[in-house]
Amino acid sequence: MKPRNMKQFPKFPKLVKWLKSHFKWLIVALDWLGRKLGWLKILSPTRYLKILDWYIIRKFIGTYFYSIALIISISIVFDINENLAKFTQYHAPLKAIVVDYYMNFVPYFANLFSPLFVFIAVIFFTSKLAGNSEIISMLAAGVSFKRLMRPYMISAAIISIMTFYLGAYVIPKGTIIRQNFETMYKNKKKNTAAENVQLQVGKGVIAYIQHYDNNLKKGYGFCLDKFENKKLVSHMTASEIQYDTISDSKYHWKARNWRIRQLRGMKETITSGALKDTVVMMEPTDLVYSKGQQETFTSPQLKEYISKQIDRGSGNVVQYEVEYHKRIATSFASFILTTIGLSLSSRKRKGGMGLYLGIGLALSFTYILLQTVSSAFAVGANTPPMLAAWIPNIIFTVVAYFCYRKAPN
DSSP states (O other): OOOSOGGGSOOGGGHHHHHHHHOHHHHHHHHHHHHHTGGGGGGOGGGTOOHHHHHHHHHHHHHHHHHHHHHHHHHHHHHHHHHHHHHHHTTOOHHIIIIIIIHHHHHHHHHHTHHHHHHHHHHHHHHHHHHTTHHHHHHHTTOOHHHHHHHHHHHHHHHHHHHHHIIIIIHHHHHHHHHHHHHHHSOOOOOOEEEEEEEEEETTEEEEEEEEETTTTEEEEEEEEEEETTEEEEEEEEEEEEEOTTOSSSSEEEEEEEEEEEEETTEEEEEEEEEEEEEOSOOHHHHOOOTTGGGGSOHHHHHHHHHHHHHTTOSTTHHHHHHHHHHHHHHTHHHHHHHHHHHHHSSOOTTOSHHHHHHHHHHHHHHHHHHHTHHHHHHHSOOOHHHHHHHHHHHHHHHHHHHHHHSOO
8 A cells, every 4th residue: 555645754865854843852852962972072082092002902812812722622632532532431421521521621730820821922013013023113103102002902911901801700611610520531530439527517506527428428526515604505516407499599408317505504405316307507619629620719709708718717717718809800810911922023124023022922921930939929938819810910910021122213
């Protein structure tokens, strides 16, 4: 069916005039809104990023992911060659090898060596720009070295945010799957039992377990003492205590063959039973510590765990504190190594970049080594965990500043 009046649908050349006559109020409203919200223009990326910036950002990010893909591919080949016999011996399914192991192996090691990849990317494409006299052309056109650093720092910020998010929220979940695979198919046995565990589970509440089996989530020889004003007011014992894994909330335990002594002055009340549901402010993760366990916690879980352990008076939280602060400190490595790499590779040299590339790689490997052993500073030298995690950044910030001052102007 044709419309009743074809003239109400104007042709394209008359569209603007038609809109102004029929929607004048809308145009006025949009004009007012544009004047009121004009300050939003400062948030537009195009206001700050020019063609040169986009060019360098594409080169930086592209080279970064290319170097990750190249080096991780080589690492996978060597890892398969080393573990193929174990995979065959323990009859690891192909799907588990690909999905559970290598799909979590790749992001873990890519994020671990992200600072190295950042440095390699900067050195590689910046030295190529310098070799083609592009850096000289930029400086000759009036672009200062400080201005040249803007796209590099923006790229470093993107990588830094991505590194922190992966390390704090994504990779810990994959690490649990990867460690479980290694326990089953690589014969890397985890610590699944604990003996004579004693910890404070609340204010004036002390729990003790003679033996705990993490596979069964069951403890034997359980004892729970409650104190008020340094006096014992309640003493509970149970032959077994089982963690309720299907409960909707945490801290639910089932005690078997339990007995409670209530002490009120000179009076004593004893109750007992075969089975009792109780709430004890502890979890299986509080009872058994395995190597690398801190890597399986997301940052919010890590912060909660550290706070809980400190309230209990536990001294075994240094590794967890270092891991928490190291995730934050590592994200700043992109800025430091980008500055060092740009400063070393931006000058065109007759002898090539061999010497300076070697110096840069040595610096980046030293940085990664310091990050790896930072927990040893906190444990062995009694250094505060936060300071131990930030020591590599503090040292290499000075190195980066020195390189920046020696860079071409």
